[in-house]
Amino acid sequence: MIFGCHVSIRGGYLSAAKHAKQIGAQAFQYFPKNPRSLSVKEFDLADAKSCRRFCEENGLFSIAHTPYPTSITPPTEKQELNIVSILNDLAIADACGSKGIVVHFGSRISEENPLASYHLMLEMLNSILEKWDGDCLLLLENNAGKQAALGTELEELVQVRNLSQYPAKIGFCLDTCHAFASGMWDGSNTLAFKEKADSLGYTEHLKAIHLNNSMHPHGSRKDRHANIYKGGKILPEQMDGIISAFSDIPFILETPSEYGVSHEEEIRVLKRLELSRPAKTTRKKGE
Structure with missing residues (x-):
């Protein structure tokens, strides 16, 4: 299994990748530019290419996250601004x-x-x-359901991808906190949830999972992340269940650090849990 976390690009893209490796992450997420702005960034291409080489050499998986103001349902006066900003994000992440x-x-x-x-x-x-x-995909993330949000059902995400003119350029990112808060997944229906995701064609285009617990109850429609095994409403065995169900997808933490639990500690715990799980065996044909 692949576990990682969100990291800062304060020292540049290569520095972010090196930091991820240093804390034991096998994957990382980053904001390609100022997370509070839609302005186009003139980025350091050499730094970005160095980041790519480092990740290839060290087997690191990465994704980027668009800035907070980004919207694909913006008012008319902000549509071009969002289009240009997202294209800028794609170019940086691709590099x-x-x-x-x-x-x-x-x-x-x-x-x-x-x-x-x-x-x-x-x-x-x-x-x-x-x-x-470019090769970089646009990954649609499910919503928690606040502020008249859509995207709280797998069918919506799959249908929008299917109806687009460029489905091959679109994938998905599943947020476990959002899925729990929206009512999409309640922690106990993991098998049915996975079967539904498979049958809809969602899983085959799922490229990353935001592994977050929820500070609020199932169906609350409140988007507040909690640490994986501390202070959340998703029970440890329920979190383990979703990890096992999607074990071949990279998991990236967006959990808070203000409650005394670091990403490095959480990754270490997740790796220990993986090692303690029974090894999967493959049955030979005819057995």
């Missing part, structure tokens, strides 16, 4: 060798026309991806 950039599913823009948000999402995605020819 760093990252698998994709995470963008949150859109929000409801009209009470009178429920389909308006989906139409706008598709228009935005098509406008972005027709201009993009």
